[in-house]
Amino acid sequence: MRFNSLDFAVFLPLVFILYWLIPRKKITLQNILLLIASYVFYGWWDYRFLSLIIFSSTVDYFVGIQLDKTLNKAKRKLLLALSLVANLGLLGVFKYYNFFVSSFIDMFREFGVELQYESLKIILPVGISFYTFQTLSYTLDIYKGKLSSTKDALAFFAFVSFFPQLVAGPIERASNLLPQFTRQRNFDIESAKDGMRQILWGLFKKIVIADNCAKTANYVFGNYQDIQGPVLFLGAIFFAFQIYCDFSAYSDIAIGTARLFGFSLMRNFAYPYFSRDIAEFWRRWHISLSTWFRDYLYFPLGGSRVNNWLKIRNVMIVFVVSGLWHGANWTFVVWGALNALYFLPLILTKSNRKYLDTPAEGKLIPSIREFYNILFTFILTCFAWIFFRSNTLTDAFGFIHNMFFFKSMSFSLIYFKYFPFVVGLLIIEWIQRDKQYALEIHSKPIYFRWISYFTVLLIIFFFGVSISSDFIYFQF
Amino acid sequence: MLQKFLIRFLLYFVLTLVILEISCRIFVDDNYFSRLNIYSDVENSDTISYIFIGSSRTAVSIVTEVFTKTPDKIAINAGRGYGTMQMQYRALEHLLKRNPDALKNCTVFIEAPMGICNTENGKDWVEDNNPHLLIPYINKKVLYEFLRTANESFNMKLNVILLYYFASWRDCFFIREVADVWINYQFEKYENIFLTKNNRGNNNADMLAKGGVKLDPISVKIARKVARNIVPVKINEQTPLQLEDMKSSMLYKINRLVTEAGGQICLFDTPVSSVIREIYVTDIAKNNIKVFSQWIEMNYIPLIRASFSSVDEDFPDLFHLRASRAEEYTDSLLIAYKKFNNHPEYMHEQ
Structure with missing residues (x-):
């Protein structure tokens, strides 16, 4: 179901x-x-x-x-x-x-x-x-x-x-x-209301953002041979938001549903695309799996309390196994290995725990340096997602080749049609980045809350995708 | 506390639903759903002369004007992509309820590519992503029958119930389509300002395939890929057809409905590309065509084969005949039909 x-x-x-x-x-x-x-x-x-x-x-x-x-x-x-x-x-x-x-x-x-x-x-x-x-x-x-x-x-x-x-x-x-x-x-009424809010936010992310982004992402990844460079970049970005909104939506609905029954589940996503380096990204993305691998694989292997060669081995093993956990395909193995390569410089220079706070804490906008770090981390992540999304390694390399080597700059603005949704999501998440989820507005006045719920419902009604699809992580 | 929560939730939920429902009933043009009804324009007409039933293949390859050159003739192209035979049956039934004489002396043409029709038994009432196509023909009795007999999931049955009772649920498809078109329009407007003609890409507003027949190069490429992928699946799904199976087929029911209403059905062969033809040349398919021919012969149902030649280039997406050849095809179908009926124009050829 x-x-x-x-x-x-x-x-x-x-x-x-x-x-x-x-x-x-x-x-x-x-x-x-x-x-x-x-x-x-x-x-x-x-x-x-x-x-x-x-x-x-x-x-x-x-x-x-x-x-x-x-x-x-x-x-x-x-x-x-x-x-x-x-x-x-x-x-x-x-x-x-x-x-x-x-x-x-x-x-x-x-x-x-x-x-x-x-x-x-x-x-x-x-x-x-x-x-x-x-x-x-x-x-x-x-x-x-x-x-x-x-x-x-x-x-x-x-x-x-x-x-x-x-x-x-x-x-x-x-x-x-x-x-x-x-x-x-x-039964705790506040907890149940909070659960309902989180379910609503999850449905919004899945039906409006993920399923709309999927249209462009599926089209671009399915036809990368015929599409020119800039559109392929856009396809990778849309996939990044598709998978984030799809998976985090599932977690939101799961956590919200559990709260309705008086259960508390662990947080699984913490605004990963605001991470300032890859180590922070992995502390914010699929937290329950990352910590699972940390506790039951990385630590037993010796973790980071070993020499540099063993550290490299441990990190590679954890990320490659994590890649394989996602699916039986070499593309997932490469995705995992690539993330390990991103992660290694941080762990070898012992700077993997540099960012433990909220990005731009207490400020409305990030500093230039923070913004650059967030953007750079996002680009690295998007690049790795190409392997994650492609059906085969040949497709992934073909996609990357066509991204950079293209004959003409022909593209249509229509490819950007779902971009406003993504921008809207980013703005809301940025404002709410110190909250457990973006629609956590229980402290706001009642009129604000009710208008917010109604607006979210209306957006789902107007811009949601009519044909509901499976959650991506069902296949894992 | 639980009671308080439920009351608040219901209050919010019902209030939202009522606002949406009332807004949709007041502001959304009712035309949208009445346009989905294939026969909405002819419900009050006298008898219809010709009806063409089939898939999107029929929708694009039949030019009804060819059949209505003679005054007083009415022809309807009822070809629908994503429709089902059950939906076509219900549409005819709905038409007859409104206008019992509608099918008197009418010839109902039914698509039969390579000489075989869709032989589905009617348990699949709707195509998964397009249940709303059935809604114009549903009343409470039909809805009950659907819930009782349809081989559809619980999810789909709930969906159809909501589509039937709630305007907001029905209009959701329409509103989303309008919103989508509006977004496309805005982007195209700015595209004209920002991009010069040379670096403008393929500006097909509905580029992200929604199932229509698209002729821009990329969509055609995608459709061709889909066609090639579909063939093996269809071949794999083939099961041998028995003469007894035809008794429970929707074709049998449509035939009965039409003949009882004073009309007759007539099958017509539609042109297909070489890729799609592969579906019809397997051993199972050949046998099924043989069984089907036997059945139509036993039931005196004619099969008209137009003398029309086509090559793969005539099927840009491998599924549908090129629009520029549709009239020619319909012409040849009309000639074949006239010959079959011993029309005086063609008596000398007999």
Whole structure:
């Protein structure tokens, strides 16, 4: 079920009312309802793949209990391996099998050896990368002794499949979300109103900005061979805003929806395009995944408390794996590697934590230096997005080639038609950059709030895209 | 607290909806939706002489004026891109409700490229992105039938309900289209000021494909790519047709509806490019054409083949016949039809 569908418009109020009709102290009943609702939400897309969530949840539930019971190191390692094999095995089969086998065969072909294979016609289950990482974090935290296992199977299963964040995150940590399933949730009107605002803002970003930008981005990336340089630059910029608004919209709706049920999810985006360097960008973009990789891959590898060569290795591994997490394609690997290259100078010069504050804090406009840094970081990001968006590496290099080597300056202003939306978004986000999300206006007078909501709704009504599309991150 | 929240939310939601609904009912020209009704102009006319039913291929290749050279003849081109046979059936049914004599002695031509019609069984009522095309023909009874029988998702069924009951939901398509055209207009205006003729790009306002027939070079290139990609998909989707299947087809229902109303249906072969032709030359397709021919023979439905030759250059986007050849094609179709009817003009050729 998509957040931007009529199905969800019926589903959400129904579950919301049923949920709060259950007496607050009946946590078990509320969890049963949430679990059923989450499975219906997921099964709406393809019920067969519910078995994968149930499988992943079951393995980690029992592994968690067994890990808590034993102090034997070898046995603990074995249990951890079991969880890793089960979860990464699912990912391996459903997401990477065809990619690795075909890459292997291509490699042999380079040496003149022809191998035959039948590619498995596997459908990628929606959200598999998200929920497997969520359950993995639970087991890894218990293994490291940071968390105790839960014996409440219902709470655990509901935690893994919690519908607001099930298919595209934020990837929650058990330490944050799981306890919320075991304690009493109270209806808080301010929190619910805030949740509604965040949902509205998410819908605006998806239906108006992302889907409109997608029209130009899809057109330009689909026909880059026939399009001249300046338009290709514009296509890359539109894709940058498409993916940002698409993905952050999903997170906004997820966080807002969770708040309606009395849950608090972690922030996933913090105005990433106002970052002043790449390190700051990665602290502001897909925060739940970046911190996941930091905690469960980068730190175990030694992090930055090692010599420079190992630092380089660690950074490369984390970014390349992060690229692969997005999809089984060499374009994602190059995207990850490119970000690692951007990041390395910062970490080697120990300036990766230079910008921890809000850009231009306390000022209306940034200084020239800040503006230059923001712009430069944005250009680097856009360049990397070209690899992310292209279907193949050949397409990506062809796109870049045509960006810089073109025969004529022929272009139409019509390509800029969605630019005012992007500019409007940037202005609002800049003004609200110290808030959790751009429509956080609870402290404003009531007339301002109501006019703002109505304006946002009207813009959706007038300029939204009629044909609703999937969220991009569903495919990851 | 929950009650307070729900009341506030409902108050805001209902208020917004009411404002939008009233605004749309007052300010949005009702013509938009009545124009979607294929037969809106002829609902009050006497009988219609010819109706051409089909896809966008029919829409662009039939010039109705060729058939109405004789006075008192009315011809309607009901070719619609993104329409379905169910939609065409409902449109005819709706027309007959308004004007029971509309189809008396009318020839309803139905598109049959390479000698085979769309044989869908009517469970797919609407094309995914264009459910509003069905709305002009819906009343409560049809809506109930749609909800009961249509093989559409829950989302689509809700969409159709909202389209039927709420002007704001219906007009949303229209308003967005108008807003889009307005933005395009503004950009084109400034383009004329800022850009000289030489460095101006292809200034096609609807360049970002929305499904219409576009003839600017880039759109044509895209459409050609789509055509080439569609062929293998269509071939893959082919299933063998059985004679019994035709009993549940929409063609069967349309035939019954038309004949009961005093008209007759007649299939017509439409020209296709060599790329699209590939869909019709697979073993399954050949067999289906054979079964289909048998069925039309059994039901005395004529198939008219115009003597018209075309090359791929006549299909700029590989889907649609070039506008400049449409009249010639329609002429040849008329001649073939007259010959079939033993028209005195062509008696000597028999």
